[in-house]
Amino acid sequence: MRELILGGARSGKSLLAExxxxxxxxxxxxxxxxxxxxxxxxxxxxxxRARRCPEWGLVVEPLDLAVALRRHAAPEVCLLVDCxxxxxxxxxxxxEAANQAEAGAAVQCQRLTAATQALIDLLPQLPGRIILxxxxxxxxxxxxxxxxRLFADEQGRLNQRVAAVCERVTLVxxxxxxxxx
Numbered sequence: 088m089r090e091l092i093l094g095g096a097r098s099g100k101s102l103l104a105e106x107x108x109x110x111x112x113x114x115x116x117x118x119x120x121x122x123x124x125x126x127x128x129x130x131x132x133x134x135x136r137a138r139r140c141p142e143w144g145l146v147v148e149p150l151d152l153a154v155a156l157r158r159h160a161a162p163e164v165c166l167l168v169d170c171x172x173x174x175x176x177x178x179x180x181x182x183e184a185a186n187q188a189e190a191g192a193a194v195q196c197q198r199l200t201a202a203t204q205a206l207i208d209l210l211p212q213l214p215g216r217i218i219l220x221x222x223x224x225x226x227x228x229x230x231x232x233x234x235x236r237l238f239a240d241e242q243g244r245l246n247q248r249v250a251a252v253c254e255r256v257t258l259v260x261x262x263x264x265x266x267x268x
Contacts, residue, residue: 092257
């Protein structure tokens with residue numbers, strides 16, 4: 088089964104994903120997409136790490152998510168991906184998309200398009216349980232900055248595509264889960 092858990096910042100989405108992974112009865116492998124590029128992000132990563140079960144496996148994959156999922160998925164495994172939002176950010180900054188948006192140029196997201204398509208094609212084929220965490224960023228105002236608008240647009244498209252291939256989609260607000268699908 089594949090599940091997408093959506094929510095805003097500090098909504099409780101990661102806690103819910105971790106609880107569902109623990110309750111799965113399967114071997115859990117945490118697939119982290121974050122990069123510790125500064126001290127504040129390092130602290131965030133450490134807080135997440137400290138609350139996880141020590142028996143869980145860990146895979147850090149900031150860009151090639153489909154490759155990591157294919158490598159670690161198995162019938163007796165629950166893969167918990169936290170999170171698609173950071174993965175998207177990593178992809179936008181790994182290519183030229185972020186620079187193009189900031190420069191006001193037409194944006195070519197070829198790396199992002201290919202990586203997203205690889206993920207969407209792969210998810211229905213994976214054995215075991217897959218739990219994906221992502222931010223819902225489309226409930227706020229439209230940013231004045233081109234890069235922020237690009238990010239919000241791509242995040243919304245990514246969430247829609249992943250939700251379409253998941254059997255369950257849950258929205259978390261104020262720590263309360265609402266099953267959407």
